[in-house]
Amino acid sequence: MITMTAIVGPVESLPSFPLLGQNLRRHYEHTLLFTDQMFVIFPGIGAVLVTEHTNTYRFDIVENDQATADHRIMKLEAHVLNESGGQRIRFDWAKAAHVPVPFR
Numbered sequence: 001m002i003t004m005t006a007i008v009g010p011v012e013s014l015p016s017f018p019l020l021g022q023n024l025r026r027h028y029e030h031t032l033l034f035t036d037q038m039f040v041i042f043p044g045i046g047a048v049l050v051t052e053h054t055n056t057y058r059f060d061i062v063e064n065d066q067a068t069a070d071h072r073i074m075k076l077e078a079h080v081l082n083e084s085g086g087q088r089i090r091f092d093w094a095k096a097a098h099v100p101v102p103f104r
Contacts, residue, residue, distance in 0.1 A: 001062055002069050003096040003103075008080065009056035011088040021052050023083040033102055045075050049100055060096065062103045 008020075024030065029041040036052045049060040059076065063069035077091055 001064065001099060002066055003060060003062050003099050004069050004073060004093055005096040006059040006073075006094075007056050007092045008059055009090055011090050019087070020057060020080070020084055020089075021050070024050060027083060037102075039102065042076060042079050045072050045079065048076060049102055059091075060100045060103070062099055 024040050025038070030050075031039045033039065038050050039047045040050050041047055046061075049058075051058040051060075059080075061069060061072055061076070063072060073091075073093060080091075081089060
């Protein structure tokens with residue numbers, strides 16, 4: 001299993017970045033796990049663990065192989081950019097050492 005984690009945030013420094021989380025909750029099926037964490041179901045992509053922080057979000061995906069993970073990342077970024085309300089967003093992806101607990 002491959003776990004990819006992204007820190008997602010605005011390109012420009014903003015005091016807060018709430019619009020993305022609001023749009024994800026409004027437009028996609030989701031399940032709240034904690035106050036700041038939810039599974040979001042993206043059509044054609046599947047479940048993404050989204051953790052909200054003050055100025056950033058953390059996205060976690062789990063996949064069987066790197067090629068499939070790369071394809072899901074490309075589609076996920078397109079969906080998120082569409083929900084960003086016109087803000088320029090940066091995605092910093094890296095392999096995670098552990099599978100997040102909600103995926104286990």
